[in-house]
Amino acid sequence: MKAEILCIGTELLLGDTVNTNATYISQKLAKLGLDCFYHSVAGDNSQKIKSAIDVAVKRAELIIITGGLGPTDDDITMQSVAEYFNKELVFNEESYQKIEEFFSSRNREIPQKAKKQAYFPENAKVIANPAGTAPGIFWEIENRHIIVLPGVPGELHKMWEDSVQNYLEKFSKYVLVKRFMKFFGIPEGTLGQEIKDLMESDNPTVAPLISEGQPDIRIVAKAKTKQEAENLIKNMEKQILDRLGEFFWGYDEDTLEKAVGEILIRKNLTVAVAESCTGGLISSKLTDVPGSSSYTKLNFITYSNEAKIKTLKVSPDLIKGYGAVSEPVAREMAEKARKISKTDIGLGITGIAGPAGGTSEKPVGLVYIGISADNREEVHKININPAFTRKVIKCRASRYALNLLRLFISKT
């Protein structure tokens, strides 16, 4: 069954609201194994809503419409849907009573306008809205399944879970299982070339995606049972790891900081961070992970040269000789952070986050990352695109640092 999602709301077309409803419904349809080929958005205008329904009816059998069910004058979705199919709206006493109850349970009188929300096309099945006053409908008409739901995300989610999920399960012919594999340090193009043949697979499908400047691979398997789908994924995953294992670091909702945290805990290690250009972002990411107090003791944000010299005890000669953004300074920051904080590992980072402060020799985006352990140390130089904003450069630099830290402690 081909599905299409139509979201109604001028606020979406003005960019005041992000269309998370389309994302939510898409995720649900994908899990049900129902193909969604298009999304569309129209404003609160009857002619435009009908025109969008017309487009959808021609290319989908299941049309899920959200938004525009409120009590105000610009909420005209239900009316427009009925008009498109040349049907009348009919008053539904039972729904009206529920709306009355909704208000009386909150000690409020039912507003005159709310009555409108108890009108539905004849023969449509009303979907109760336990979280608000706008019910939805299931409507089978002209060989199409029309589902209309409110646009308030909390109400939509509740109604989906309570009613829509169950209604749609009967159309679901298979199970869909999805897995994201996350990589670092390989350009999208190279990664794409490495898995070119695998991307031709129909089931599971394999596709590269970019997230925060680094590639993911999405594997989606379709099968009669979850177990079967997971086996398909497992086989594909193995083939990908054989080729790209060295760049792979995590799955699905994993983050680099979580990956780092897991290794630190497993190996019973602690880490200290001395940050200059990232200004606390690496520390903040590391402490986003529940349980991070077991490996975080004391970190430093040494922005000024004085702080580097007095607090971290970086040699002033090094800063004088090589500059604060340099390999030897990153190395010393890492080592001194480790020693002062009495941790197993130290990480030092110094660079130019911009927009000012760059030179032809040391451009914006230049970052040195030092990592130090008792018996081993590394310093890496990276160049981040100077066209990025300061915030993005900080973010990229912190991801590089976390990935290098992950690799370092994997070998420790």
Add this chain to the structure above:
Amino acid sequence: MKAEILCIGTELLLGDTVNTNATYISQKLAKLGLDCFYHSVAGDNSQKIKSAIDVAVKRAELIIITGGLGPTDDDITMQSVAEYFNKELVFNEESYQKIEEFFSSRNREIPQKAKKQAYFPENAKVIANPAGTAPGIFWEIENRHIIVLPGVPGELHKMWEDSVQNYLEKFSKYVLVKRFMKFFGIPEGTLGQEIKDLMESDNPTVAPLISEGQPDIRIVAKAKTKQEAENLIKNMEKQILDRLGEFFWGYDEDTLEKAVGEILIRKNLTVAVAESCTGGLISSKLTDVPGSSSYTKLNFITYSNEAKIKTLKVSPDLIKGYGAVSEPVAREMAEKARKISKTDIGLGITGIAGPAGGTSEKPVGLVYIGISADNREEVHKININPAFTRKVIKCRASRYALNLLRLFISKT
């Protein structure tokens, strides 16, 4: 001119990616006074892309297409756009050289596949992509204006600002000016009641919105000239400030850290931060602001008690007597951070970010914030909803701290 946004990407239809590009472009079009009547989304499938273009061509004169310009085999947007209009793609030597430079500046060889990104429909004008390898196009064909842009948000934004904005300005008939007023410390319901009558205004329109748990007010004015629209906004703004001025702190893209930074620079003050529960997030936010090196010297993330005692010189008796999450410890952290870093202001924060570590006496979400100057100090206790995730609690705590810091230095 009627505009339509068409975003290409199977990841959108699977719900793997939220369609923030449609939101971004909608905001830009709204500001230009260009009407956008529809959004649509199609997957990475040539026939479906062409079908979506066909729908768009019939109802819009300006069609902005994003996504599917990458180097991999499933990136087929440019090819599909050309095919829809029965045109060939032509190799563009200049664009190819830029792509080569992009790779060589990163010491990487240009992948075979990247060559594909230098092919465009004949007569289309290439839009340079300073942040990536996928250029876009402006293309006037069959009385339509077609703009094709990459789907990576950072690249899209940069290209919009550098090229597209300027290209579209000539089509703008009236001016729409939007202003967000930002508030802290007032519940949405209370704010809504205070401006209830103003919300009935037609031009400018006034609406409350929630962003990161705090209320904004959006004012939108439409007029022939920018000046006229801005006058409408200015009058409305004045009425709002008369009622809610004490909670107001900024406009539009303002952030609390930027507001703090501006005051620090204006008053020639420096600040030091000692963070426990926020783990570096406040420092990171403060250093997101360009120029923040003029007021940031040395900050501390003192997660362990030992770090608080040895590095910050917080009295061990205080920690023993009151606990690390307590008013006296927050006060000392602020004072000692200021003294050790030799800054004008010190900020100390200690709390329980969860999910573990809470007790009935000191629940998850309890946070103490101390602020210290030479002649004055404050400590605030806040309780954040413990149902939030660790990350949200950190974020809320950092916003409270930045707002308190803003109020403190306003009076310094």
